[in-house]
Amino acid sequence: MSDFIQYFFNGLVVGCIFAIAAVGISLLYSVLRLVNFAAGDFLTLGAFITYFLSVTLELNFLLSVVVSMIAGMAISWFLELVLWRNLRRNKAGTLALFLVATGVALMLRPIIQFIFGTETRKFNIDILKTYDFLGARIPQTQLLVLIFASASILTIALFIAKARIGKDMRAYANNPGLASVSGINVDRVVLATWLISGALGSLAGVFQGLVQGQFNNAMGESLLLSFFAAVVLGTIGDAYGALAGGLLLGLIMELSQLSIFFGGVPSNYKPVVAFATLVLVLLFKPEGIFGYRARKV
Amino acid sequence: MADNSSNKSLFTVSSLQGGYGDIQILNGVSIDVPEKNIVTIVGPNGAGKSTILKAVYGIAKVTSGSVTLHKDGKDIDVLATKPHNLSKIGVGYVPQIENVFPALSIEENLEVGYVDFANKSLDEVRDEIYQSYPDLKKRHRDRAGTLSGGQRQMLAMARALMSSPRILLLDEPSAGLAPALVDQLFDELVKINQTGVTILMVEQNARRALAISDYGYVLDMGRNRHEGVGSALVDDPEIVGIYLGKK
Numbered sequence: 001m002s003d004f005i006q007y008f009f010n011g012l013v014v015g016c017i018f019a020i021a022a023v024g025i026s027l028l029y030s031v032l033r034l035v036n037f038a039a040g041d042f043l044t045l046g047a048f049i050t051y052f053l054s055v056t057l058e059l060n061f062l063l064s065v066v067v068s069m070i071a072g073m074a075i076s077w078f079l080e081l082v083l084w085r086n087l088r089r090n091k092a093g094t095l096a097l098f099l100v101a102t103g104v105a106l107m108l109r110p111i112i113q114f115i116f117g118t119e120t121r122k123f124n125i126d127i128l129k130t131y132d133f134l135g136a137r138i139p140q141t142q143l144l145v146l147i148f149a150s151a152s153i154l155t156i157a158l159f160i161a162k163a164r165i166g167k168d169m170r171a172y173a174n175n176p177g178l179a180s181v182s183g184i185n186v187d188r189v190v191l192a193t194w195l196i197s198g199a200l201g202s203l204a205g206v207f208q209g210l211v212q213g214q215f216n217n218a219m220g221e222s223l224l225l226s227f228f229a230a231v232v233l234g235t236i237g238d239a240y241g242a243l244a245g246g247l248l249l250g251l252i253m254e255l256s257q258l259s260i261f262f263g264g265v266p267s268n269y270k271p272v273v274a275f276a277t278l279v280l281v282l283l284f285k286p287e288g289i290f291g292y293r294a295r296k297v
Numbered sequence: 298m299a300d301n302s303s304n305k306s307l308f309t310v311s312s313l314q315g316g317y318g319d320i321q322i323l324n325g326v327s328i329d330v331p332e333k334n335i336v337t338i339v340g341p342n343g344a345g346k347s348t349i350l351k352a353v354y355g356i357a358k359v360t361s362g363s364v365t366l367h368k369d370g371k372d373i374d375v376l377a378t379k380p381h382n383l384s385k386i387g388v389g390y391v392p393q394i395e396n397v398f399p400a401l402s403i404e405e406n407l408e409v410g411y412v413d414f415a416n417k418s419l420d421e422v423r424d425e426i427y428q429s430y431p432d433l434k435k436r437h438r439d440r441a442g443t444l445s446g447g448q449r450q451m452l453a454m455a456r457a458l459m460s461s462p463r464i465l466l467l468d469e470p471s472a473g474l475a476p477a478l479v480d481q482l483f484d485e486l487v488k489i490n491q492t493g494v495t496i497l498m499v500e501q502n503a504r505r506a507l508a509i510s511d512y513g514y515v516l517d518m519g520r521n522r523h524e525g526v527g528s529a530l531v532d533d534p535e536i537v538g539i540y541l542g543k544k
Contacts, residue, residue, distance in 0.1 A: 171401055175399070178398065181383075181390050182390070182456065183385065184381055185381045
């Protein structure tokens, strides 16, 4: 029982981080048809900027996180202005955009390495303090990450569901042709999408850095494939699906270590579990868990 | 069809030329839409009927000519207005196909159509729409993708009406509808028109459309061929023979 609680808790923490990263990837795909292969490196960047501000410059930690989110937004918007906008104008296809995104990822990595070095870093936060909960070991940092990450997920979900710009984003993703002739300001939708995904990337990076305790410049890219698995699991391009897919995948990956599953899947096989889940879901429900098909008329 | 013949122009298309890429479809079309009228453009396939509306929204290319909205004593250059701002100046558009957001709920479809320029709040406008379309209200939480063809067409018009337009541009509103629904649709258009909304529509179902229209244009090869009061066009033996087909 205490094992279950332990893995379930870990799964929730990991799942929340997956969800936050996945929803950013999902929004970019649904609005801009962009498979953002650089998403992982935006996590790394967010963690390192926060590290630089809070540890090197000794600024307040929360303030550092906020500034790193703003930096994530600014870099995303900068790339939109100099890169993505022009590619779309030249009618670049999804594959071309994907390859350019891969190029961005390959450039971001050495840039991060050049600026911040290759050493392992950790935030100036006590990661040793733990609570005991029904025999499970709950570290304080993970508990805080879980609280803040769930709050972030609720905020994102509410924003997409209720805010006018959130509705405009979903409308544009669903039918771009109609959106652009029915009063929806497409430029604003694109701007909002980049800002949200930039901010979420940094935020997920900080959360991941906190949960790992220490991180290096390869943190984000090692998680990228799991994020994509979460996006596809929850139906490609469905923002709520990505949130749910992320949570679900995190839980499955952690719970697979319980001894009832083949004596417990070793933790370095977690990505295998993620993709096995993905394959199984796609076999039986190709449109993803939250997929639906519109009635043909 | 009210007696609106003496009304001032609200929307004018003059000598419009253009098309898609290098293919010229419109060879100098001129259309005049008086305020509070229903004006219908008919003509054979490929005559350029829908292209006029697509040109207004920048989907088709315009090489020369102009489109003007005469509103409150001002002449607004429609072709120079960004498509997403057209609903702000009072022009609403219902495309022929894919004219709803299937993954959004019916209520959300209406909400994204709302334009915050009038002195009416979103709730007020939406309640008015629900009063006219009780069927939409009943299913307001359902995804638009679950609606039938006729219901979708209603939602598409309701969405366009959410911006309180002065003029509604309709691209073949009856296309793909069952015959019984076609009558219902044209009745609906007359009702919308009676609330003061001017209508410019393009229709394949020429006879029925002209019957409710104040004025009609017959287009052929991207040019004006005939024009006249709607009912007169339907009775003109030459036009019936060539463009409308036998009864």
